[in-house]
Amino acid sequence: MKKNIALLYRGMNSKVGELLANRLIPSISLHSVGAIVFLDHIYPVDLGHDNSPVPTGNYAHPHRGIATFSYVLSGSLSHYDSRGNHATVGAGGLQWMKAGNGIIHDEKPFTRKKDSPVFHSLQFWINLPGGAKQEKPEYMALQAADVPEAQLPDHGGAIRILLGEFGLWASPVPTFNREFIYHVRLNPHSRFSFSPKDDDEVAVFVPAAEVVINGNMIGNSKILLMEEGTKEIVFENDQINVADILIFGGQPYGEPIVMEGPFVMNRFADIATAYRDFFAGSYGTIIIP
Template structure:
């Protein structure tokens, strides 16, 4: 029922901002179209924290980013002119396509203090859409259908599952949901997708007679149908249909190594527009060169 267990690897992104990197993983690069998965926090930020905690403007191509918070607030600004905070049980969905830049600022945390806890995932785009026009969508309320039954409070973040469909502008078959399990509850897992996984964001679950805790992603076999939680848990369920091999370099995703090199050159040369409302600084291109084309 469990094909692989992936442990998060904790990383400090600067200024005390700590994340758990889950995907990509050496033994499993993607789950369906999900090519990147970070667990942010949980962490407390005191008022007056350094601006080093902020994520300065940086670029993306060939993907959609999905920011979903369990606690706290992040301010998003991008090169399309979007300026939108995301708060708990809301979604900021940004499709980079041929290229976009954005920043993620923790302005509320720095001003008055905050408790931060959330997830950011990247979804690769099908080859036909890798160079689509960039876009940004904020989702909340009815755009994120939910249910509350049997001790499970669920919210569909994107795609189709549990007989529901979300409003996120997905480009390939996928599902992404948050299941908050009360003590003693059982959470059903979506069927009908080639690749599936669950990630324990908090608490503990039991699956296939084994116990798992926060920071663990379980890549599921075909027979996995549910998870149980004796003490309560928050679980992210995700998956979809595979898109084929994708290459990653820094914040860029593509089916072509040559395209990664082109995007890196564009950023280094200043050819990618910065957010109008956040254009005074940016993250430089890493010194490590992009992977060579075959």
């Protein structure tokens, strides 16, 4: 019997540049979780020791109205944008870019010589409040060591606070709608109980190894939307390897949502303006060395 589960979804394959991804949000059944309106799971891919962080520019693209959030599970990722920001992060690191009133960016997966040749990542889009959609773009990169991490009870593993707050810990990444993203590393034969805030929308994503969530076995790149008012989510890892679990969500987004291509706005007229400004060149140009 399923407990507190509103939706279980396996996603749909999509190409992201040359990479294959599982697109989990949006879908016909799931448009958003809190302010999070997009989730791509970039499947593990062997890059063959491609150690160049410099993109070709062929996949550069614009955004307006959202913050992009890229989290690297293995390998490395570089970022270049039209506001002059540039950084690279390794496994366990993340990149946050507030597109605000318009930006163009390009991301390049690669592997350092000390890394495994496998690249594996997630990308979320966070819908900004209407006022923040008109603000100037911002960018932040965190390496793995910069991400707050708390230990779970009974040697159960760790929880990494990628975005938002958890108890005494808080990510330095800005939030707008009490959005949160946590990465739980659940040790073998361990259990962890999570209590959401009363009015939060909450989803769980398990990229690989299967775990038991409120009595149901879930894994292999599936997303689980919890019912409204769920008081407790219990995770159990009966396997002999560490299990990765992403918990995310936040307060319901209270404004209209209009999403088309790389733009997420509050009105159709704003989408038209976003395209017009992009074609007029107001988002700037990426300078790649």
